Amino acid sequence: MSEAAAIEPIGKRERTKVANRQAILAAARRVFAQMGYDAASVRDIIRGTELASGTFYNYFRSKEEVFEAIADDAAHRFKPLLRAARERARSFEDYLRSAFHAYFAFISEENKIDGRPIDERRPHVRSDTPEMMAVYEEVRQGLEDAIARGLAPRIDADYLACACIGIAQEVGAAMLRRAPANVGAAADFAVGLILKGLDGAPRRG
Amino acid sequence: MSEAAAIEPIGKRERTKVANRQAILAAARRVFAQMGYDAASVRDIIRGTELASGTFYNYFRSKEEVFEAIADDAAHRFKPLLRAARERARSFEDYLRSAFHAYFAFISEENKIDGRPIDERRPHVRSDTPEMMAVYEEVRQGLEDAIARGLAPRIDADYLACACIGIAQEVGAAMLRRAPANVGAAADFAVGLILKGLDGAPRRG
Amino acid sequence: MSEAAAIEPIGKRERTKVANRQAILAAARRVFAQMGYDAASVRDIIRGTELASGTFYNYFRSKEEVFEAIADDAAHRFKPLLRAARERARSFEDYLRSAFHAYFAFISEENKIDGRPIDERRPHVRSDTPEMMAVYEEVRQGLEDAIARGLAPRIDADYLACACIGIAQEVGAAMLRRAPANVGAAADFAVGLILKGLDGAPRRG
Amino acid sequence: MSEAAAIEPIGKRERTKVANRQAILAAARRVFAQMGYDAASVRDIIRGTELASGTFYNYFRSKEEVFEAIADDAAHRFKPLLRAARERARSFEDYLRSAFHAYFAFISEENKIDGRPIDERRPHVRSDTPEMMAVYEEVRQGLEDAIARGLAPRIDADYLACACIGIAQEVGAAMLRRAPANVGAAADFAVGLILKGLDGAPRRG
């Protein structure tokens, strides 16, 4: 009995509670990805589960709240990767590469439903995701550090961080469009461009 | 009658078909800018005109269609600028600079209501605008030209075009956030980064 | 044409607008009477018409607003009767009798749907109707006048007005329960009771 | 075990069946008084206890049923007072006075939450309470007795009973609005009015 308790410490109620929450989150992720946050309705989300409409409200108070939960979750999973990349980095270039690599790997992972990439052909809408904001803050921070330590020229850190986000976003999307996604190549491209411009970007062929 | 026509056409111009269309487009632009495409409803748009709700459907079949009309219009106004920039360009760098300058000037102009910049603090959502797509095509085309003519290294033109869009979009948004918008500086930053990377971007101070 | 305009000055649109408004008001009156204000839903009201759900909101913003419209309407129709009664009155007794008579006649008229009395067997719920409040104010006013002019003893005018409302309400309800309603008898009873107490009330048989 | 029972019953009294029932009834009384019967939901009631939502249904089948239980309870407590008043009465007047006094004292007591009067400003809605019905039956009965024994004139007993209820209700409400409630004065007013009309009601000042 104590063993059983150790094996199944959560009653079936607890289990379905967690499972339902996950089901809603998964459906919401899918729905937001497919129709965009604004177009998505709470009904679309629950329709994506096997739950009843009212059940949604046992877990979240509104569409906004699910979104935040998703965002928080993503940030919680992504931030540490970025942090680790920074700590392991031996140079600014190294750091930049790790960060882009982490980001591209992350979205590549996120953009799967049941392990298969989502078809990304619909009207291209991007909203600030938390991963995004994390990249922004990291890059900005990292760049200002690098500038302060003389490892990078004294350029406009805000504009550069913005440019990085833009590159990450658009190149990331393009990468996902090419199946299979080549995370390493995308990261190389981005880093090369940022560090040395056209001459720094990898040659074709 | 011809006299009346000469005297009245201004006073009644609000009622001509073309003027109605313009009124709807103007209202739509304003409304989309203020509440975002998704949040905006057809009702919001017609409320922004002096027309009756049904009249909207004499000109457009849906919100989507007005949006496309606006987009087409923007593209029609923007494309020639880009084309001109290309024709005047003496070098790839020159071309790039003209293109970014045109884009930043364009959005700076677009983001005004009655001549005053829109406060752009709401949740950051971007969708592919036609001027965007024009930049994409132009840059891609221009780059492939340049590569073919040996003026640029043989890099991934799709990724580069994406990166340009990303930079244009994000640096553009950042530029608008800084009032007053400095179009030249933003263009310099973007071009410097793309051509030479960090070392190419303008120094601060 | 000018004749036609005189005969049908309101277009068919106007006519249905007015008719729809009346239809909603009628349905609301019926529904409120049958299930009580709180229990009634907007949907119950529109279900009582041949209109679509959305149409309700072209006329009223909420259940509250229909209620107010009904109330205002009733007050507008009832107040003048009361006023007239007062002006015609030769004595306090005369005035009281006219007022009660007007009230009983009024509710007797109101409690008909398509000319037939409503079955009044459901859980007895009363809310302050505007007719009610009008009676209250009138009686209170009238009584204070009468006291000031020495026509009535100096008793508690608020309590008396309340008592009149209570009597009007309950005796009125009892009157409606007895089909056919005998307005004159009910008024005689109420006035007799108020003026002279048990001895003043009409004898049976 | 019997010891434990002797030691614990107070501490655990919250968990006995009868205590749960009382808890629900108490919460319901409070909630009905505060938000009115219609506005109150079963959820509001259970939220007012420490019980789980499902538990409600072990005791009552619906909101209506709790209401009836409360009403029955009130009637059970009120009826005997009325009966006693009747038995002690030396005359019809005496009886009437006792009855009104009992009623006004009763509602004055009922309209307290934790000993403090409820603010009674919300839209005035009255439903037939069981104490009300008890008054009705008593008065009607008493009156018919009195008439039969020649102590009162042969007037319409139904109308009179209705009038008494109306007076009790409205004067009672007015009394509660005047803080502190003066039960004796209200009873004097009501009885005076019923017996002798305006001349019988107590003078002011």
Add this chain to the structure above:
DNA sequence: CATGAATGAGCATTCATTCAT
């Protein structure tokens, strides 16, 4: 063509009630 009222599908949300634990 312009008008604006009617329409009814759709949405967010609440709530009484059930039922597995």
Add this chain to the structure above:
DNA sequence: CATGAATGAATGCTCATTCAT
């Protein structure tokens, strides 16, 4: 019995769209 999550019907309300005038 107590619990509280699940259910889905119901509600107030909005909105794109149609259509008689």
